[in-house]
Amino acid sequence: MSSPAPPSQASLPLQDREGVLDHAAGLILETWRGLDRARATQPPVEDRHRELLSRPLPAGPSDPRGALDLAADVLDVSITQARPRFFAYVGSSGLEIGVLGDALMASHDVNAAVPAGGADLLDAQVLRWVDEFVGFGGARDGVMASGGAISNLTALAAAREHAIPGYRHHGGHGVRAALYTSAEAHYSVQRAGEVLGLGGELVRRIPVDAERRMDPEACAAAIDADLRDGIVPVAVVATAGTTLTGAVDDLSALAGVCEPRGVWLHVDGAYGLPAAATPTAGHRFAGLDRVDSATVDAHKWLYVPKACSVLLVRRPSALETTFSHHETYMPHEGEQVHPVDRTLEYSRPLRALKLWLAFKVHGADAIRAAIERNLRQAALLAELLHAAPEFEVLAHPQLSAVCFRVPPPAGADPVRHNLELLHAVNEEGRILLAAAEVDGIPCLRACIVNHRTTDDDVRAIPAAVAEQAARAVDEVR
Ligand SMILES: Cc1ncc(COP(=O)(O)O)c(C=O)c1O
Numbered sequence: 001m002s003s004p005a006p007p008s009q010a011s012l013p014l015q016d017r018e019g020v021l022d023h024a025a026g027l028i029l030e031t032w033r034g035l036d037r038a039r040a041t042q043p044p045v046e047d048r049h050r051e052l053l054s055r056p057l058p059a060g061p062s063d064p065r066g067a068l069d070l071a072a073d074v075l076d077v078s079i080t081q082a083r084p085r086f087f088a089y090v091g092s093s094g095l096e097i098g099v100l101g102d103a104l105m106a107s108h109d110v111n112a113a114v115p116a117g118g119a120d121l122l123d124a125q126v127l128r129w130v131d132e133f134v135g136f137g138g139a140r141d142g143v144m145a146s147g148g149a150i151s152n153l154t155a156l157a158a159a160r161e162h163a164i165p166g167y168r169h170h171g172g173h174g175v176r177a178a179l180y181t182s183a184e185a186h187y188s189v190q191r192a193g194e195v196l197g198l199g200g201e202l203v204r205r206i207p208v209d210a211e212r213r214m215d216p217e218a219c220a221a222a223i224d225a226d227l228r229d230g231i232v233p234v235a236v237v238a239t240a241g242t243t244l245t246g247a248v249d250d251l252s253a254l255a256g257v258c259e260p261r262g263v264w265l266h267v268d269g270a271y272g273l274p275a276a277a278t279p280t281a282g283h284r285f286a287g288l289d290r291v292d293s294a295t296v297d298a299h300k301w302l303y304v305p306k307a308c309s310v311l312l313v314r315r316p317s318a319l320e321t322t323f324s325h326h327e328t329y330m331p332h333e334g335e336q337v338h339p340v341d342r343t344l345e346y347s348r349p350l351r352a353l354k355l356w357l358a359f360k361v362h363g364a365d366a367i368r369a370a371i372e373r374n375l376r377q378a379a380l381l382a383e384l385l386h387a388a389p390e391f392e393v394l395a396h397p398q399l400s401a402v403c404f405r406v407p408p409p410a411g412a413d414p415v416r417h418n419l420e421l422l423h424a425v426n427e428e429g430r431i432l433l434a435a436a437e438v439d440g441i442p443c444l445r446a447c448i449v450n451h452r453t454t455d456d457d458v459r460a461i462p463a464a465v466a467e468q469a470a471r472a473v474d475e476v477r
Contacts, residue, residue, distance in 0.1 A: 101354030137289030148270025241272015251287030
């Protein structure tokens with residue numbers, strides 16, 4: 001018989017930690033069971049939650065089981081993206097093995113800023129696996145970041161240093177420099193231009209074509225006009241899956257624009273790039289092997305919990321050139337590179353672990369099939385909406401985002417009609433949708449990136465919206 005482990009000598013010991021761990025495992029299991037199927041409605045925040053959450057800082061201890069129960073109760077009345085009928089925004093769906101990965105990661109609390117042995121190898125392997133999965137075709141540099149916004153900023157900082165070497169040390173010295181991106185790009189690209197000191201006005205918003213993809217000819221013309229004016233083109237940012245409609249810019253055509261001009265081509269694939277791994281949508285991403293860098297958010301369409309973004313960079317040492325520091329409290333030995341030399345952050349969790357476990361436990365084929373299922377479900381939703389006379393689909397899905405509306409009845413305010421409908425649908429709580437605007441037309445948007453979503457969950461969308469629309473018409477009468 002093995003002897004019992006000696007008690008912890010920590011100054012903050014968790015009393016009866018085995019029992020508390022069992023209790024926490026029970027709460028997690030209960031949560032997972034609750035997420036398996038949609039619930040009838042979203043329970044409201046009650047007075048007891050408000051009372052609990054207005055209490056002052058506790059000076060003394062309390063029972064950990066009771067505290068965990070209170071936390072679970074608060075979370076139960078919070079909007080949880082992992083539910084199968086959460087279609088608002090580009091959600092994340094808390095893959096179970098990823099949740100366990102997070103718990104294990106936090107227990108070890110490795111700092112992915114400094115050399116950390118096995119963790120560094122795991123981090124590097126995950127970058128290679130994502131590279132292979134999406135078909136990037138040979139990243140020589142890369143990093144895990146908190147989200148797509150930070151991955152985009154990181155890539156564009158490297159592009160700026162590449163376009164204007166020494167910018168990080170000497171500043172711009174009056175050099176004007178620009179970014180080029182789709183009119184429908186995520187605002188994180190605009191913000192990156194602002195934060196990097198290029199100026200928001202020098203983020204050129206290029207018009208989109210009939211398929212809502214950045215027009216490559218207009219992009220080339222904008223770069224050439226800037227070159228004539230002495231403005232340095234820092235990067236073209238293609239979007240592989242716009243947040244609004246899932247449009248994928250033509251990467252081959254944009255590579256054809258960037259290569260002869262020596263301009264860095266970054267792909268914001270935060271939402272859509274995992275679909276490059278699928279037989280159905282893979283063709284949309286042709287040219288990915290010619291781009292300089294790409295963002296993929298694993299907490300979106302690779303299903304792991306937030307926050308887990310991957311930045312792949314083709315140029316060796318591009319990140320190190322942009323971010324590395326030699327500090328007396330952290331000297332480099334010889335050619336040694338610290339993980340922090342590649343990031344904007346300093347202390348970092350080992351974000352790669354949950355994605356490593358996801359690939360290891362499920363395998364790439366099952367993950368690819370789950371993405372395929374979401375693509376099919378978006379097509380199913382578009383079909384159902386097309387078939388019902390009360391709906392109008394505003395942008396046919398290229399990936400898994402569907403924008404649609406209920407055309408306002410005669411006399412109704414065209415702007416408020418769909419917004420009020422959205423509020424009514426979300427208030428009822430059976431499904432959750434987002435508000436959007438396509439070509440100035442207010443509409444509803446569903447984005448399907450959840451491994452728990454079934455076809456029946458998708459069928460609930462037109463059913464729930466039609467019900468609320470009919471109710472609104474009855475109220476007008
Ligand atoms: C295309 C695109 N890029 C970037 C982002 C920002 O990602 P994050 O919220 O992980 O920072 C999003 C978020 O939805 C997105 O859809």
